[in-house]
Amino acid sequence: MAHDAGIPLDAGEARRPLxxxxxxxxxxxxxxxxxxxxxxxxxxxxxxxxxxxRSAVAGADALVTYLHDRIDSSILDAAGPQLRCVANVAxxxxxxxxxxxxxxxxxxSNTPGVLTEATADLALAMILALTRRIGExxxxxxxxxxxxxxxxFLLGSGLAGKTLGIIGMGGIGAATARRARAFGxxxxxxxxxxxxxxxxxxxxxxxxxxxxxxxxxxxxxxIHCPLTPATRHLLNRERLAGMRPSAYLINTSxxxxxxxxxxxxxxxxxxxxxxxxxxxxxxxxxxPGLLELENVVLLPHLGSATIETRTAMADLAASNVVAVMxxxxxxxxxxxxxxxxxxxxxxxxxxxxxxx
Numbered sequence: 025m026a027h028d029a030g031i032p033l034d035a036g037e038a039r040r041p042l043x044x045x046x047x048x049x050x051x052x053x054x055x056x057x058x059x060x061x062x063x064x065x066x067x068x069x070x071x072x073x074x075x076x077x078r079s080a081v082a083g084a085d086a087l088v089t090y091l092h093d094r095i096d097s098s099i100l101d102a103a104g105p106q107l108r109c110v111a112n113v114a115x116x117x118x119x120x121x122x123x124x125x126x127x128x129x130x131x132x133s134n135t136p137g138v139l140t141e142a143t144a145d146l147a148l149a150m151i152l153a154l155t156r157r158i159g160e161x162x163x164x165x166x167x168x169x170x171x172x173x174x175x176x177f178l179l180g181s182g183l184a185g186k187t188l189g190i191i192g193m194g195g196i197g198a199a200t201a202r203r204a205r206a207f208g209x210x211x212x213x214x215x216x217x218x219x220x221x222x223x224x225x226x227x228x229x230x231x232x233x234x235x236x237x238x239x240x241x242x243x244x245x246x247i248h249c250p251l252t253p254a255t256r257h258l259l260n261r262e263r264l265a266g267m268r269p270s271a272y273l274i275n276t277s278x279x280x281x282x283x284x285x286x287x288x289x290x291x292x293x294x295x296x297x298x299x300x301x302x303x304x305x306x307x308x309x310x311x312p313g314l315l316e317l318e319n320v321v322l323l324p325h326l327g328s329a330t331i332e333t334r335t336a337m338a339d340l341a342a343s344n345v346v347a348v349m350x351x352x353x354x355x356x357x358x359x360x361x362x363x364x365x366x367x368x369x370x371x372x373x374x375x376x377x378x379x380x
Contacts, residue, residue: 041085041108041349046072046093049342050335053088056342060349061085078102086345088113088338089120096121100128109348111341115139115196116278117358118251126360133344133354137195138336139328144199146327147246147276150300151188151204153321154272155244156180160318181243181270181297184208189242191235191258192249192277193219200246201227214238215249239266244274251278261286265295272298276327279304288313291320302327 041061048067049057057063066072066080071092081087081103089095091114100107109131112120117134125132153159157180164171164178171177188204190197190213198219201211211229213219218232235258239245245267249255259273259282267273273296275282284305290296292313300321304310307325314320328334344354 042083043086043088043345043349044081044084045088046077046080047090049088050338052335053338053342056339056346057088060346074098081107085109086111086349088341088345090114091116091119094119095125097124100124100130109133109345109354111344112358113337113341116250118278122358122360126362131348131354132358132360133341133348133356134358135337135340136356138340139333140195140199142330142333143196143276143327144203146302146323146329147196147200147248147274148203148207150274150276150302150321150323151183151244151246151272154274154298154300154319155183159321163318181272183244186210186243187212187241189213189233189238189245191215191238191245191247193223193232194248196276197246197248198223198227200248201229204244209244212238212242236263236266239263239271240268242271243268244272246274247277247281249277249281251280256280257283259283259287261289264290267296269295270297272296272300274300276302279307284311284314287311288317291317 043057043061043063045057045063045065049065054063054065064080066076072080074094077093077099079102081099083106084103085106085108087095087103087107087110089110089112091112095110107128107130110120110125111133113135115134115136117132120132122132157178161178183204184207186209188201188209188211190201190211193201193213193215197213197215201213205211205227211227212233213229214233214235224230247259249258257280261283264286273282273287279301282305287299288311291299298319301314302323303325310322314322328337340356344356347353347355
């Protein structure tokens with residue numbers, strides 16, 4: 025464990041807040057956090073086990089966590105009643121028991137926005153890799169298999185004039201749609217609510233569709249919705265069967281939005297043409313059936329994996345901790361069920377200020 029000590033306390037000086045980070049942090053993030061508290065960083069080079077996590081958080085006033093850290097009642101109990109905020113270094117927060125945080129009045133923040141462009145870049149790269157069979161071609165070359173140019177050799181599918189169906193037209197969905205428009209694709213979408221008239225005009229898209237209608241008409245379906253109880257297995261066996269046999273599925277959101285076993289069956293049966301996945305239902309485990317298929321692109325959760333983006337995510341998490349430790353509202357708070365207890369500043373009975 026690496027330990028970044030804060031400024032030594034003089035006799036009688038109030039205790040500095042203890043900030044615990046579960047993974048290594050960029051220098052800029054460390055600097056910001058040590059300005060407001062004592063920083064303790066776990067640097068094991070791997071996710072902490074539940075037992076290690078409970079031990080690490082003891083006495084913390086703030087936690088800087090990642091998507092593999094399951095933050096539930098047992099972790100909050102281990103931290104103690106002085107815990108004021110959890111800054112999750114991710115746009116999603118399905119690793120956090122939001123009810124447990126709300127019950128204790130602990131503030132939750134995430135890192136939206138800063139990973140939008142990087143994730144959209146990857147989504148478009150996955151669309152190209154899948155439709156143009158790039159992975160199949162590279163595997164053929166690396167395996168040393170004989171080949172020669174032929175008129176029908178590894179023919180893929182072009183994008184111009186095809187329809188991209190976006191599930192979840194938030195920031196990342198919209199950024200992906202903009203990139204697809206540059207390739208001549210038509211955009212259709214579904215989501216919780218209609219997009220603004222200005223965005224609809226920019227993307228030259230129509231009204232929000234029902235999910236089944238979108239699946240039936242799209243040539244490529246790209247998933248950008250969060251994982252919630254309502255979206256778990258949103259793409260189930262029945263909905264996969266409603267896609268075109270020539271259609272492709274892209275997932276850069278969360279793995280459990282798709283029923284992975286049903287997807288394997290659909291791909292093997294030719295019910296859909298292919299899938300490109302950056303996330304998995306039981307990550308980091310991958311369904312063994314996917315590994316046997318040629319019509320898939322499989323990536324190890326690289327959506328936000330650029331130096332610039334990962335640094336910006338950690339820095340935004342630090343900004344949230346600094347704000348709450350200073351008695352101000354969190355910069356990017358996550359709305360929690362109910363608003364009793366500590367509010368977004370982490371102070372008892374203060375206004376929550378929680379807004380999406």
